[in-house]
Amino acid sequence: MAVVVVTDSSASLPAGLIGELGIQVVPLHVLVGDRAIREGVDDVAIDYASDSVTTSGPSPGELHRAYTDALARSGGDGVVAVHLSRQLSATWESGRQAVQEMDAGVPVRLVDSLGAGLATGFPALAAARCAAAGGALEAVYRAAVRAAESSRTFFMVNRTEQLRRGGRLSTAAGFFGSELVSKPVLQLVQGRLELRDKVRTRSKAFAKLIAAAEEAAGAGAAAVGVQHLGAAEAAETVTAQLRERIPQIAEVLTAEFGPALAVHLGVGAIGVLVLPGGCG
Structure with a gap:
C-alpha cells in the first residue's frame, strides 16, 4: 500500500490527477439560504454577488470520516492531509480536532498549505507524487510542507x-x-x-x-x-x-x-x- 493524501475541494486539482494519484477530496460548503451546498458534489447555481451567500469548511466529523477511510485505504501506511490556510478557513482547525479524536499515535499528519485554490492543490500534488513514488509518511509530509512554504x-x-x-x-x-x-x-x-x-x-x-x-x-x-x-x-x-x-x-x-x-x-x-x- 502507500500513503494516502487528503485535501479539500478548494485545491482545484484536475479530476484526472486526483484519480491517477488516489487523492481524497473533502468538499467545502457554500451556504445559500438554508441550504448547504457541497462543493464539487452538488450542482446548484450560485449568485456570487449576493450578501446572503457564505461558506463553511467541513466539520471535524466529516474530516474524521475522511481520514479514517484514507487510513484504511493506505493499509496503515498513513495519511497526509493538506488543507487551505488556517488564516482563511476553519478547515485546518477542524482537521486538528478530527486527528485529536483518533487513537493516539495514528499515522495522520496535517499540513497547512498557507494558501487556497491551487496554492493548496500544489502541495497536495507534491505529496501525492511522493507517495506514488514509494515515499514513507515523513517524506510525503515533508514534500507537502516544502511546497507550501515555497509557493x-x-x-x-x-x-x-x-x-x-x-x-x-x-x-x-x-x-x-x-x-x-x-x-x-x-x-x-x-x-x-x-x-x-x-x-x-x-x-x-x-x-x-x-x-x-x-x-x-x-x-x-x-x-x-x-x-x-x-x-x-x-x-x-x-x-x-x-x-x-x-x-x-x-x-x-x-x-x-x-x-x-x-x-x-x-x-x-x-x-x-x-x-x-x-x-x-
Missing part, C-alpha cells in the same frame, strides 16, 4: 467588498475603503491575504501579476498555476505571457475557482501561483 500566490480582484465582508483581508489592507483602488493586486503571505500593489486598470493589474510571478519563479524550473472566475480568455492570456516570461516552466495547471473561493473573490478574479522547483 507564492498573487491575485487580482475586481472588487474587495466580498473579501472584506468575509474577513479574508488582513488589517494592513483596511484602507481600501478610503482610497480609490480600482484593481488591487493581492498576495498570500504566511497564509494571510495582503495588498501587494494598487493599480487603476485591469491591464496594469495583469502586468503586475506576471511580473510578480516571474520574480517568484527565479532562474530555475517552476510549476505555475492560473485560476480565474468567469474570465477564461484573460486567464489564457496570462498563461501565455507566463510561458514567455518564465522559460523553465516544468508544469502549468489552469482551473476555474470553485464556489467556496468564488464567493469571496468575485467574478473576474485572476490568481497566479508559482512553485519554484515544481511539484515533484
Whole structure:
C-alpha cells in the first residue's frame, strides 16, 4: 500500500490527477439560504454577488470520516492531509480536532498549505507524487510542507467588498475603503491575504501579476498555476505571457475557482501561483 493524501475541494486539482494519484477530496460548503451546498458534489447555481451567500469548511466529523477511510485505504501506511490556510478557513482547525479524536499515535499528519485554490492543490500534488513514488509518511509530509512554504500566490480582484465582508483581508489592507483602488493586486503571505500593489486598470493589474510571478519563479524550473472566475480568455492570456516570461516552466495547471473561493473573490478574479522547483 502507500500513503494516502487528503485535501479539500478548494485545491482545484484536475479530476484526472486526483484519480491517477488516489487523492481524497473533502468538499467545502457554500451556504445559500438554508441550504448547504457541497462543493464539487452538488450542482446548484450560485449568485456570487449576493450578501446572503457564505461558506463553511467541513466539520471535524466529516474530516474524521475522511481520514479514517484514507487510513484504511493506505493499509496503515498513513495519511497526509493538506488543507487551505488556517488564516482563511476553519478547515485546518477542524482537521486538528478530527486527528485529536483518533487513537493516539495514528499515522495522520496535517499540513497547512498557507494558501487556497491551487496554492493548496500544489502541495497536495507534491505529496501525492511522493507517495506514488514509494515515499514513507515523513517524506510525503515533508514534500507537502516544502511546497507550501515555497509557493507564492498573487491575485487580482475586481472588487474587495466580498473579501472584506468575509474577513479574508488582513488589517494592513483596511484602507481600501478610503482610497480609490480600482484593481488591487493581492498576495498570500504566511497564509494571510495582503495588498501587494494598487493599480487603476485591469491591464496594469495583469502586468503586475506576471511580473510578480516571474520574480517568484527565479532562474530555475517552476510549476505555475492560473485560476480565474468567469474570465477564461484573460486567464489564457496570462498563461501565455507566463510561458514567455518564465522559460523553465516544468508544469502549468489552469482551473476555474470553485464556489467556496468564488464567493469571496468575485467574478473576474485572476490568481497566479508559482512553485519554484515544481511539484515533484
